[in-house]
Structures are given as C-alpha cells and as structure tokens.
Amino acid sequence: MAQGASWASVTKLGLHTKPRMPPCDFLPERYQSLAYDRALEIHRQHLSPMVTAYFQKPLMLHQGHMEWLFDSEGNRYLDFFSGIVTVSVGHCHPKVNTVAKKQLGRLWHTSSVFFHPAVHKYAEELLALLPEPLKVIFLVNSGSEANDLAMLMARAHSKNTDIISFRGAYHGCSPYTLGLTNIGTFKMELPSGMGCQSTMCPDVFRGPWGGSHCRDSPVQTIRKCSCAPDCCQAKDQYIEQFKDTLNTSVAKSIAGFFAEPIQGVNGVVQYPKGFLKEAFELVRERGGVCVADEVQTGFGRLGSHFWGFQTHEVLPDIVTMAKGIGNGFPMAAVVTTQEIARSLARCMLHFNTFGGNPMACAIGSAVLEVIKEEKAQDNSQEVGTYMLLKFAKLRDEFDTVGDVRGKGLMIGIEMVQDKVNRQPLPCDEVNQIHEDCKDMGLLLGRGGTFSQTFRIAPPMCVTKPEADFAVEVFRSALIQHMEKRAK
DSSP states (O other): OHHHHHHHOOOOOOOSOOOOOOOOOOOOOOOOOHHHHHHHHHHHHSSSSSOOOSSOOOOEEEEBTTTTEETTOEEEEESSSSSHHHHHHOOOHHHHHHHHHHHTOOOOOOTTTSHHHHHHHHHHHHHSOOTTTOEEEEEESSHHHHHHHHHHHHHHHHOOOOOOEETTTTOSSSTTTTTTTTOGGOOOOSOOSTTTTEEOOOTTTTTSSOTOOOSSSSOSSSSOOOOOOBBOOOHHHHHHHHHHHHHHHHSSSEEEEOOOOOBBTTTSOOOOOHHHHHHHHHHHTTOOOOOOOOOOTTTTSSOOOOOGGGTTTTTOOOEEGGGGGGTTSSSSEEEEEEEHHHHHHHOOOOOSSSSSSSSHHHHHHHHHHHHTTTHHHHHHHHHHHHHHHHHHHHHHHHEEEEEEEEEEEEEEEEEOOOTTTTTBEEEEEEEEHHHHHHHHHHOOOEEEEEEEEEEOOOTTOOOHHHHHHHHHHHHHOOOOOHHHHHO
16 A cells, blocks of 8 residues: 555544553552652663663653553553563462562572472473473573573584574573674674574565465465465575575584574564474484574463474474563573483583572462463463454555564564565654654564564453554554654
8 A cells, every 4th residue: 555545544533542541450559769860860870881771761660560560650551562572471460479479488599409399390390381302401590591501502412513593583692692693783893602603584574585375473474475375485495595504604513503483582573384394304414403492482472382383393402481481580491302401411510500499480380370270372362363463454554564473472563664665664763653652551662673673572461452452552653653754
C-alpha cells in the first residue's frame, strides 16, 4: 500500500484518540525513595557511562505486579518487554514471592561443596523437561556465563577451537562470548573471542533470499517466493553460504556451532524452516557440537513447544538457558550429555560460587510450577498468535511497518522507510514512536542492527484485552508518526 493511501485510511478513524488502558486491581505503595534528579545525578557521576536507558527521560521504576509496572510518579505501564525477555510468569508473582521469602528466611547461600535439597530437586524437575541424552546440568548465574561455559565444553569435548555463530547473533557480552556476538555495537577494537567465526544469518526478510512460505510463524514476509510447501529454496541458498563458511573460514575440524532458535537482540529474526536441521548435520560432520541458546526462547515463550530447538526438530548437544528461568532472579544453566560433561571434567575443575544457590533453585522450582499450573505455555500460544495476527494488519495499513514476525510471545515489528527497499526507518523516527507508546502506557523493547525493530515479549500471563490495548497504542503511535511525516 502506498504511503498516501495508508494516511487516507487512518485519518477517518481519528488521529489522537488515546487508547484506554485495561484495568488493574493492584495498588502500588507510595514512592518514598530517592528524588528523580538525585538519581539522575548519581547515574551521571558514578554509574556506567554507556547509554543504555530507554527514553529521553528514563523511567524510574518503583514496583511491579504481574504484567504491570509502576514508576516513581505513580504512572502505570503495560510491560511488553519483561526486563529484556526475562520476567516469564509476571513481576512479583505471588507464588514465586512466597517461595523466595520462605527460602530467604531459611538459608540464602551455601555452595556446591555442600548438598542442598533445593538444588537436587530443581535439577530433577528441569531435566525432566529435556529429552535424552540431555541429562547433566551445570548451574550458573547469567546467560553470558552459560554460553561461556558451553564454549569451553565444546572445545574440551571436540579438542578443536573454531566456533561458528550467525551474524546478528547475541550470545553474551563477556570477553569470551563477545566473539560469538555479532552485532556491531557490542564489538570492540581490542582482541577478544578468539577462534570465533560468523556466518550469514538466514534472515528471510532482510537477507537476499526468502519469501512468503519460509518461516515457522503465523505471519510470513510480504516478499514472494516460489517454494513448494516442503521444499524451501531460500533454505538451500543459505545452506550454501553456511557450507562456504565451513570450507573457507574455519579449520577442517571445528568445536561447534551456536544458534538462538529465534534471534532476540537482532529483532526476533527467524530462519527458513529446515535450516538448523541441515546446519547441525554439517557441523557434526566436522566433529563439532551444536549449541542451542535458549536464553530468550525457552520455558514455553514460543507457545507451540517448551524449548525453541524443538520447533526446528533438532536435538542439540548443549542447551544454554537464563533470563526466564528465574523470572528475573539471577540464574542460568547449561544442560548437556554425560559424555560432554565428562570431557569437561577431564580438562578442568569447573566451579561456580553462586551457581545453584538455594535461593535461585527454590525460585527456579516455583517458576516451573507456575508455568505448568497456570498453563503459561498455552497462553503464549493463544495470546501470542492472536496478537501477532493483529500486528500483521498494521503492516498492511502502514508503509513504514516492513515486517511482523515471531512465534508465541516473542514478536518483532521491523520499521522501514518503505517496503520496497527495506531500508531501516531513521533512528530518531523510531525513537519517537517508542516515546509515544511509552506516553500512552506501553513499554516495548528495541532490537536490530540499526535499532529499527520493536521487540515484544510480555510476561506469559498477558491477556487478550491487554494485547488489544498494545495494538491500539502502537497503531496510535504510528498515526502520530505519519502526521509528523506529512508536515
């Protein structure tokens, strides 16, 4: 649809009708802590100089309840980013809170030199959710630590060095994992991440190949393709690029391959169906192990399956997980096979002081219980699909919405200058849409090489009325953006 036609269609419905926020029966406490200006002063003088906070005037958050956040001024927001895809079952979920408080009053910390029932109970519960032979767990504190350890495992087991990851991948920001992370803003001039090689990301929207039948999503790209239902030509083209990396950029024998089932930081990028399955086979032919980074995709967020790798019909050798595992409590894990675990043990004594502490494991168990009891995975499937299809209608209505994609409650909306050239919408314009959504009570994430993609990943307790509100807010922000463009 041409931009002018889009504008004509939306003006009939009124430009500035502010969507009505769904009700919430939770009343936050009155804020009585640091004044905003004092916090801002401390931040400027003493905290990291990296610019990471969203919005021209960053929000000072005070309290959370399920899918809602409250700032220091008492404003309420619908959280559609979950602390960067981390709050899985809801802010301060009552059951998780109760378990955390009980454990806090009993024992905060031991270490793995002692046994504690919370650790062993959690290990058994988590491993029951993973297929054979993925039955050995290493508990750590963050996704970066988990991927660090997985890199070490891959090299210890294969006795090789080279590891491949996609361009656009994010696997952490530690010195080791920086080599796997292939987004320019995270790279640095000093040497880091030795032995890591990037390969083309099989992105069916922005990449050279892909079209209307390629990805595992209720919404496909508007690019046409001539693929048969069970034969993706784009997948074949991207596999040729992967083979080229294997033939030119790494040694004949490699340590492994890391892949997010859906790329998170790069803007919810999905691969052609069947790609990972074939790539895993090629990696194993070279002696490498295959690692699924489930830090953002795991624990039912994708709806159809509990783990993202299951949507690709693959079985990894190592699975890393973090974020939603503890609903915001610092916790992460690496799960692998007995054989790979023994290979690491022969090389070193792996130890992590805080990994698997009683607090983390008690909370982790509570999170798994809530996911099961409240059917959070089913809700991700139902509400996520419902919302994804609604957002897809905005792509048909607005020329600047280039692509809508995702699965379950992991959705990306990529903003473009126009749909033909797919060039990213300028950052200042995306920033303004972001600000306008916030002003109407909706908090969204950002992603993509040029920060051009809105990332939508609410807590898995979100409802359809809240999804309706989010779509209405986003549509209203797009209308305001088009009005400014027209001027």
